[in-house]
Structures are given as C-alpha cells and as structure tokens.
Amino acid sequence: MFAYGYRGVYFNDISIKDYVKRILLSLRDNKKRVIAKLYEREKILWGPYVYRAPNLILEPIEGYDISDLLYKEVFSEPFEGELKKSGTHNETGIFIAYGCDIKQGLFLKEYINTWDIASTMLISCGIKSLKYLDGKIISEIFKHIPSIKRYTKRDYLSREIVKAKIRRFLRKNN
Known part of the structure; x- marks a missing residue:
C-alpha cells in the first residue's frame, strides 16, 4: 500500500482495503472527523484507464487537506514545504468560457462535471x-x-x- 500525490491510496494487496478504510474514517482532530468520504475508484470512475487511478480516493471535510509530505504531527498548519499553502481543490468551482461563438452573460442552471x-x-x-x-x-x-x-x-x-x-x-x- 502507498499514498502518492493528492488524496489517493493505492494497494498492492487489496485484502487490506477495508482495514485501511476503517482507520482513515476513524481519524479525528479534537474529536472532529476529518475525512468526509472515501470513494472506491470502481464506484466513481469508469473507462479503460480506471486501473491507473488510486484504489481509494479521500475527500477531507472543509478546512482540512491531505498532503503526501511527511510532518512530525498528523495535523498541522497547511504548509507545502517551506511555503504556507494558499489554496486547495473542492467539489465546486468556476467555469468561464469566452469567444465569438460563446453566449454572453449565460449562467448555467445545472452543475457541470x-x-x-x-x-x-x-x-x-x-x-x-x-x-x-x-x-x-x-x-x-x-x-x-x-x-x-x-x-x-x-x-x-x-x-x-x-x-x-x-x-x-x-x-x-x-
């Protein structure tokens, strides 16, 4: 098993997946749960290259992030190396399109993926x-x-x- 990059856990031995899920979901910071959801790749991804994705994808609760860097503490201020981290990704975002074939002033009523x-x-x-x-x-x-x-x-x-x-x-x- 190893974790690499952003919010993903890969397994060499899939038999430990449930054990790792329980441990990750039990993580607490001052009794507050820090992992909002755990996704198994086969349940949220599809296509011929799904095997390249992490076996588990973690979604932290708002205000928490996951890093592949090692620190002395499990929970720390958001740093990336020597720099204070200035942002992260979440489920909602902004989509802007511009050009001569693009409608002006359009607000999409549906979320896009x-x-x-x-x-x-x-x-x-x-x-x-x-x-x-x-x-x-x-x-x-x-x-x-x-x-x-x-x-x-x-x-x-x-x-x-x-x-x-x-x-x-x-x-x-x-």
Whole structure:
C-alpha cells in the first residue's frame, strides 16, 4: 500500500482495503472527523484507464487537506514545504468560457462535471471529441456548435514541423 500525490491510496494487496478504510474514517482532530468520504475508484470512475487511478480516493471535510509530505504531527498548519499553502481543490468551482461563438452573460442552471470540459474545449476548437473521453459537450454555452474541421495529412505535418522547430529552439536556448 502507498499514498502518492493528492488524496489517493493505492494497494498492492487489496485484502487490506477495508482495514485501511476503517482507520482513515476513524481519524479525528479534537474529536472532529476529518475525512468526509472515501470513494472506491470502481464506484466513481469508469473507462479503460480506471486501473491507473488510486484504489481509494479521500475527500477531507472543509478546512482540512491531505498532503503526501511527511510532518512530525498528523495535523498541522497547511504548509507545502517551506511555503504556507494558499489554496486547495473542492467539489465546486468556476467555469468561464469566452469567444465569438460563446453566449454572453449565460449562467448555467445545472452543475457541470470537470470531465465535460475537455470535450467542450475540443469542439470549441472545431475538433471532434475523442471516443474514449468521458463527458459531454456543454452545448448550451454556444451560440451555435462550431463545425468540425477536417484536418489533412498536410495540416498534421505542418503542425509537426512547427513543434520540431520549437523543440530545437528551446534546446538551443536552454
């Protein structure tokens, strides 16, 4: 078992999962529970790459965060290395879209999911959403859905040449 990165626990031996869940849910700070929810990846994620996700995903209660850095105490002030931590992620957020094809002053009545943003960004660039992407296009933000551009081999090669020139420039100037 190991925890790496942000709010995830991976298991080599899945048989200890329930034991670890009980311990994590029993964590208290002055009798106050600190883990709001524990999610098993198979219950909240889907798709062909789900196996890459942590086996357990932790959601701390408001005011708490989880770090992969080691400290002397279990609970401490929010620091990342030597710097005081200035923010974190939570379930709600802000989505802003701007452009000539985007409706002005629109307030979305429904919550959107983070996985809807990639498909929406692709279609706004005229690129067909990829089959393996989770999520839907947030179509209500558009005045009209942009047309899908058909890229030719020449377009692809042109982009590859530009990328190669940028890489050479960066290598030479670093």
